[in-house]
Amino acid sequence: MKYELQPTLPPPANMIGVIGWLRKNLFNGPVNSIATIVVGYFLISFLVPTIQWIFIDSDWVGDSRDACTSGGACWVFIANRLDQFLYGFYPEAEHWRVQIAFIILIGSIIWLVLPKTPKKGLVATLLLVVYPVVAFFLLYGNAFGLTRVETHLWGGLSLTLVLAVVGIVASLPLGILLALGRQSDMPIVKSVCVIFIEIWRGVPLITVLFMASVMLPLFFPEGMSFDKLLRALIGITLFQSAYMAEVIRGGLQAIPKGQYEAADALGLGYWQKMILIIMPQALKLMIPGIVNTFIALFKDTSLVLIIGLFDVLAIGQAANQDPEWIGYSTESYLFVALLFWMFCFSMSRYSQHLEKALNTGHGNRA
Amino acid sequence: MSHSQATDKMMVELRDLNKWYGEFHVLKNINLEVKQGEKIVICGPSGSGKSTMIRCINHLEEHQKGDIIVNGIPLNEDIKNIEAIRKEVGMVFQHFNLFPHLTVLENCVLAPIWVKKMPRKQAEAEAMELLERVKIPDQALKYPGQLSGGQQQRVAIARSLCMNPDVMLFDEPTSALDPEMIKEVLDVMIELATEGMTMLCVTHEMGFAKTVADRVIFMDGGQIVEENEPHEFFNNPQHERTQLFLSQILQH
Numbered sequence: 001m002k003y004e005l006q007p008t009l010p011p012p013a014n015m016i017g018v019i020g021w022l023r024k025n026l027f028n029g030p031v032n033s034i035a036t037i038v039v040g041y042f043l044i045s046f047l048v049p050t051i052q053w054i055f056i057d058s059d060w061v062g063d064s065r066d067a068c069t070s071g072g073a074c075w076v077f078i079a080n081r082l083d084q085f086l087y088g089f090y091p092e093a094e095h096w097r098v099q100i101a102f103i104i105l106i107g108s109i110i111w112l113v114l115p116k117t118p119k120k121g122l123v124a125t126l127l128l129v130v131y132p133v134v135a136f137f138l139l140y141g142n143a144f145g146l147t148r149v150e151t152h153l154w155g156g157l158s159l160t161l162v163l164a165v166v167g168i169v170a171s172l173p174l175g176i177l178l179a180l181g182r183q184s185d186m187p188i189v190k191s192v193c194v195i196f197i198e199i200w201r202g203v204p205l206i207t208v209l210f211m212a213s214v215m216l217p218l219f220f221p222e223g224m225s226f227d228k229l230l231r232a233l234i235g236i237t238l239f240q241s242a243y244m245a246e247v248i249r250g251g252l253q254a255i256p257k258g259q260y261e262a263a264d265a266l267g268l269g270y271w272q273k274m275i276l277i278i279m280p281q282a283l284k285l286m287i288p289g290i291v292n293t294f295i296a297l298f299k300d301t302s303l304v305l306i307i308g309l310f311d312v313l314a315i316g317q318a319a320n321q322d323p324e325w326i327g328y329s330t331e332s333y334l335f336v337a338l339l340f341w342m343f344c345f346s347m348s349r350y351s352q353h354l355e356k357a358l359n360t361g362h363g364n365r366a
Numbered sequence: 367m368s369h370s371q372a373t374d375k376m377m378v379e380l381r382d383l384n385k386w387y388g389e390f391h392v393l394k395n396i397n398l399e400v401k402q403g404e405k406i407v408i409c410g411p412s413g414s415g416k417s418t419m420i421r422c423i424n425h426l427e428e429h430q431k432g433d434i435i436v437n438g439i440p441l442n443e444d445i446k447n448i449e450a451i452r453k454e455v456g457m458v459f460q461h462f463n464l465f466p467h468l469t470v471l472e473n474c475v476l477a478p479i480w481v482k483k484m485p486r487k488q489a490e491a492e493a494m495e496l497l498e499r500v501k502i503p504d505q506a507l508k509y510p511g512q513l514s515g516g517q518q519q520r521v522a523i524a525r526s527l528c529m530n531p532d533v534m535l536f537d538e539p540t541s542a543l544d545p546e547m548i549k550e551v552l553d554v555m556i557e558l559a560t561e562g563m564t565m566l567c568v569t570h571e572m573g574f575a576k577t578v579a580d581r582v583i584f585m586d587g588g589q590i591v592e593e594n595e596p597h598e599f600f601n602n603p604q605h606e607r608t609q610l611f612l613s614q615i616l617q618h
Binding site for chain 2: 276281
């Protein structure tokens, strides 16, 4: 008996084309068509005036509220206060220091994110080890001929980024250690980690920040204090590391037991097994969860306004109080929201890209 | 019938080995001696403790009573001894357990580089040699997920051999494979056996047992029921339980 291979055929024609798509997805039956029309109507009736208000009827140039006459958004307000939104109360003559610090940061991040740049390892190491020191002296000064800029002058977007970047960079490794500790066979290590995680997860971040700014100093001897920003940073980092630990624990549990056994059987030690085999797989699985935590952290930094640090949201609120510009709070809130959204959305997109790039095309059979 | 390559050197010794899972007594007074170059096939119904027994040898499972001695090293709580034994004992798993985030070659060189501190160049050269022996050198730069089950299992064998082990443990190496791929894995194992490797294989491939085994061990209920050279084992089983088992797996 012989058999013939059947030819492969293209898919049926009604699966392709714009009209086919519209039919299938938007006007598939009467209920579907009505829903499309109703939703379309509301979308248009909301979007058109919004776009008109933001872009068409808005005022962009000028130096006082007198320039805002056309009835739309008054972006003059934002433009006039842009420096404050970006730098807070950082002395104007020293703005270049903040700019350099962030140009280096953004530059190296772009270097790391682009797919084909050489020496990523070196750049990453410099960014994690050398950059924090450089950034500290650039921003705080008091060395190398740079004047000191106290942290209570820091503010705006730059403060938000300082809080977020330090929080993100510090909470990930701490979270990994806590997650490993929670899985440990050693009872003391395990219970310390469990207690730590459960305490920090059980209190709201606002409480943590209050404790850091109000209660903590009470425990220090008279005259000794340490920086309020530093206290907030520590609070945020410890708080987020507890969340991070739980996300990572989820990832560790998703790794099949066979991977641990294969690593053991080959004679790898505990840390080799974790660093070479388990973590790379767990972190890959956990990219959505980790980035989710990063995004939450980024937005949570705005809570520091409650302890008197002027992050970008607090700057916006302060600007709203300015008698010269009263009545334009919508603009400032929208602007702050846009800033937050830009950063969070970029992180989200990058994480999706990373997931795809790291996919080596297989599940695990075990 | 294979002519035995066994020497007088004792490779694996289990003395009065006992293991419990909680209240459940999984291994009962196991005594087994394996000489260098010997090939042992272990069979038995599921839950008989055969996998658990070989997994005790490289301490993937902890035993509670009795002694395990591998190549003169006693397996005890001392982490140094455990690590020393794991360097000498290679293991192949039912589900391959290759590292999916690493290429085939990286899978193979990982342990030599990190455990044996071998230079990468040398490790890669040796790994390529072994991949050639299992007949998949052309797949070296692929990821495990891109290979068939049979290819993955051959990589897993090569990965173990890269550590240059004195003993190889096989835990049902062909049970998860499609029928078409069993032969390619068994061929590699037979070749390894003829080269004189000490092997303990948990498997139901009776053809393999007849070809290479020096001894076949039948386990049931956590104990060794019967132990014999393959010809006698298959043609003249002593115990009723063994007869029943053999009649059930051989009748198809």
